[in-house]
Amino acid sequence: MATFPSPRLEREELVVTAGVRIPLREFDFEFMRSSGPGGQNVNKVNTKVRLRWSVAGSSSITESLRERIQDKYRRRITVEGEFLVTSQRFRDQERNRADCLEKLAGLIRDVAVARRTRRPTRPTRASKERRLDQKRRRSRRKQLRRSPGDQE
Template sequence: MDTQKLVPDITYQFARSGGKGGQNVNKVSTKAELRFSVAGSALLTDEERAVLLEKLAGKLTTEGELVLTHQTERTQLANKEKVTQKFLRLIAKAFEVPKPRKATRPTRASQEARKTDKKKRGDLKANRRRVSID
């Protein structure tokens, strides 16, 4: 899926942020907040919407809206670019298909090594026990 096609549906809001900037922080709204409505986006197909709703369920609001913020940079533009990159990475990762795992069996040598380690450990613990005198 081309994540760039979703950029028109993004809305931005700006607020005052903490962090670097000195007195600049107190008077300039540099914190960038990105909002993207997964549930209401016309640019997504039903399948894409279902995938995003499932994969990003923990990051969505109750209305099905994804909200991301960035505030470490000193300028509004830099924070906007960073939060947009964060959004695009998140969407791309949600559509990534994991590589299927091939089932493998342990080698004979690794099985033998495991058994010898278990035997050594058991002997060590057995030597710690008190010997009862009958």
């Protein structure tokens, strides 16, 4: 039997990071028939899972995190403001449900830490001198390659 990722669930909530925990009651799960191999099982059992999460209506995330999620994943968010994640990787519903939660946690983890803005820096005097010295050496090397009749 294959192992599958098990999302961290504590007291009925999905633990994304130490500071981000989302209650499972905020998620809606839809189950439908999966595509791909699986024989009769595929035709009879609703194993594909679609997770819907209202990003706009969630009280468990900060406003800045909400904005970063909406900016980065705008194609995954419906007009109603619901974040969609689907899984049909496994042949049973429960593992696909866990896979959806793990995918969502990974996506949120990617934007959970705000990117630090770059502070512009100036090159040091020594680095400028090294660069100019290298330019002089390169120029001299190329001058020496020229034949004596090439001077302009």
